[in-house]
Amino acid sequence: MRKYILHNKRICLGIMLLGLLFLVAAPTYAAEEKEPIDVKEAVLGHMSDAYDWHITTWNGHHVSIPLPVIVKSQRDGKWYTFCSSRFGHDGKEVYQGFYIDPERQGKIYEEGFETRPWDISITxxxxxxxxxxxxxxxxxxxxxxxxxxxxxxxxxxxxxxxxxxxxxxxxxxxxxxxxxxxxxxxxxxxxxxxxxxxxxxxxxxxxxxxxxxxxxxxxxxxxxxxxxxxxxxxxxxxxxxxxxxxxxxxxxxxxxxxxxxxxxxxxxxxxxxxxxxxxxxxxxxxxxxxxxxxxxxxxxxxxxxxxxxxxxxxxxxxxxxxxxxxxxxxxxxxxxxxxxxxxxxxxxxxxxxxxxxxx
Amino acid sequence: MQNMPSILTPDFGLLFWMLLAFLVVLFVLAKFAFPAITSAVEERKRFIDESLQHAREANEKLATIQAQSETLLREAREQQAQILKEAKQTGENIIAEARAKAQAEGAKDLAAAKAQIAVETENALHDIRSQVAELSLQIAEKVVRTQLGEDKAQQAYIERLLAEQERQS
Known part of the structure; x- marks a missing residue:
């Protein structure tokens, strides 16, 4: 019984220490992030498939593992294979006519076409x-x-x-x-x-x-x-x-x-x-x-x-x-x-x- | 469709890779992994069952052997007792026979001796009688010589008297 209480005390101490850690970290975090957090976006974004493997964001930079994109162009019917880092570090750049459309599930689309190209990217x-x-x-x-x-x-x-x-x-x-x-x-x-x-x-x-x-x-x-x-x-x-x-x-x-x-x-x-x-x-x-x-x-x-x-x-x-x-x-x-x-x-x-x- | 979250809409590329990956893993696991494990477990089960069966059979055999050895031991003991009994009987018989034989032999010897004695006695008596008769005659001759002559009729008469005397005694 005594041991159990001691154990409980240790857990409480751990949680308090953790809180202290947040207290120290909080000002840094508050300073760097100005815009309010979109919970829906954050949750869905973490659960959705993506063209790169996002690990963390450090000082406004996305740290992620780029993955290969494999798409078939509707323009010339050829297969294109390139690294997902070609879309830029926040994924907003256009590469060889392909771009990631955040409005449409964050999938790859081709400029000038409304339909999705054949896409077997290694996501x-x-x-x-x-x-x-x-x-x-x-x-x-x-x-x-x-x-x-x-x-x-x-x-x-x-x-x-x-x-x-x-x-x-x-x-x-x-x-x-x-x-x-x-x-x-x-x-x-x-x-x-x-x-x-x-x-x-x-x-x-x-x-x-x-x-x-x-x-x-x-x-x-x-x-x-x-x-x-x-x-x-x-x-x-x-x-x-x-x-x-x-x-x-x-x-x-x-x-x-x-x-x-x-x-x-x-x-x-x-x-x-x-x-x-x-x-x-x-x-x-x-x-x-x-x-x-x-x-x-x-x-x-x-x-x-x-x-x-x-x-x-x-x-x-x-x-x-x-x-x-x-x-x-x-x-x-x-x-x-x-x-x-x-x-x-x-x-x-x-x-x-x-x-x-x-x- | 496009307003829904992407996790809610099937994606061709993901489906393609997933199918490929799943087929690969299914092939490898179904060919090399699961049969190895399940068959090994089944073989082990069979081995254990067989071992139990063998152990049971061995136990039964052991029990039979024990029973047999006990029977054998008992029989041997009985036979031993039987043999001892028979030997004793035979010994007694031999002794009894020997005794009977000895008795018979003794009786036979005794009988022979008796017969011999009887013959000897007869002979002796005969001798004595003839001697007595001779002696009596001589005495009587000497006595009667004077009175009587040597007569054959008289001698026969005396003989007859003597025989009568003997019969009476």
Whole structure:
């Protein structure tokens, strides 16, 4: 009990020291930043994809990692590849007729054309994806090598490989096998396992505030759209005869399906709402987590604009809340990966109903 | 669409790179990583099951062997007892037989001796009788010489008297 109080005291002391730090830093910050902070812009800007990887702004200069831009011109039909630093240090310059339009989602447009050029630039999110993939491959190749060198008689792995094994086997057995069934699950297991670990690693990397993490990848609808689409294809390509029969000729009174195909229409909608729910759930959850953390961070800067005292006191509160949110997001990162995999497995399992007779 | 935040609108470039990246990672993990882990775990499970099965079989075998050895031991003990009993019996039989034989032999010897004695006695008696008869005759001759002559009829008469005497005794 005594130890606990001591521990608490230490935390309080830490928060107070942190506040003091803000107090010292505040005048410098107030001096350099004159214009009021646009919270919406700051939060959305941090969550959006970008052509460069912004790290910090120091004395009015943006410190960022420039990334390659790859666009196909509508003018001459050629592919242009150049560094995103060509757009100038605040991204407002025009290079070879291309410019970043802040009014239209900050995407690249071409002078004289209203439509977007073909754009497969290596953006911040793309780099983050490749970093995540590198991490995934490193983890699993390390594990696979461990197994390659050993026989079953050599016993079970411990430490990191053991942890990964437990995770893989629990997803494989308790989630995929349980939802899809012993008979068919092998066809889907690699995809679902990959999705789980990809989402998990991406979510966790998204929580790291600086390079090589921090890009909001799973909170981007493009990514969840892709996963939902692949799951949709798995469901509908490998769905068996019973599955299609339940859509077009379900076990309901005939008047509900014969003159007006009421139930078939509803079931047909169901085909699309299931993956849509998958897409939106993951996207919205990750987006919300990022948005809350970023908003709480913005509180620090806004309150310092009022005055140093308010700033210091509210920053301490904000800091505690950010800490709480970060811990919560750590949990959410796992839960969302788990839920996405589980629901995908459940939907796939529903597309493989066993033939049953009417009682 | 363009007024919405960019995270809400699917972007072709990101989709393209994401699909590529995902296919790469799916290919590598599905080919090299997950099967290695799951098959290793399954093999380990099979190995453990087999080991348990073997242990159970070995235990059963051990129990059978123990039971067999106990039976064998018991049988051996029984046989030992049996053999000892038989040996004792045989010994007793031999002794009894020997005794019986010795008795029979002794009885036979005794009988022979008795028969011999009887024959000897007979002979002796015969001798004595003839001698007595001779002696009596001589005595009687000497006595009667004077009165009687040596007569054959008289001698036969005396013989007959002697035989009667003998029968009476």
């Amino acid at each position: 911040k999110d793309v780099v983050q994806i490749w970093i995540n993939i590198f991490i995934l491959l490193a983890i699993f190749i390390t594990c696979a090598r461990w197994y390659k060198k050993r026989k079953p008689q050599d016993g079970a792995p411990g430490g990191f490989v053991g942890m990964i094994e437990v995770l893989v086997m629990s997803i494989n057995d308790d989630l995929i096998k349980a939802s899809i069934g012993e008979k068919h699950y092998r066809r889907y297991a690699p995809y679902l396992l990959t999705v789980f670990f990809f989402i998990l690693v991406t979510n966790l990397m998204g929580l790291i505030p600086i390079f090589p993490g921090g890009a909001n990848v799973t909170g981007n609808i493009t990514i969840t759209f892709l996963f939902a689409t692949i799951t949709f294809l798995f469901i509908n390509i490998f769905g068996n005869r019973e599955y299609w029969k339940e859509i077009f000729w379900p076990d309901v009174p005939v008047w509900m399906k014969c003159p007006v195909p009421l139930m078939p229409v509803i079931e047909l909608f169901g085909i699309f709402t299931k993956p849509f729910a998958l897409m939106v759930r993951l996207f919205a959850n990750m987006l919300a987590g990022h948005a809350i953390i970023l908003s709480l961070t913005c509180v620090i800067f806004i309150t310092f604009q009022v005055n140093a005292l308010v700033g210091t006191s509210l920053s301490a509160v904000s800091f505690v809340m950010i800490l709480f949110m970060d811990l919560l997001e750590l949990l959410v990162a796992f839960i969302q990966a788990y839920v996405f995999t589980m629901l995908s497995a459940v939907f796939i399992g529903m597309s493989l109903p066993e033939h049953h007779h009417k009682d």
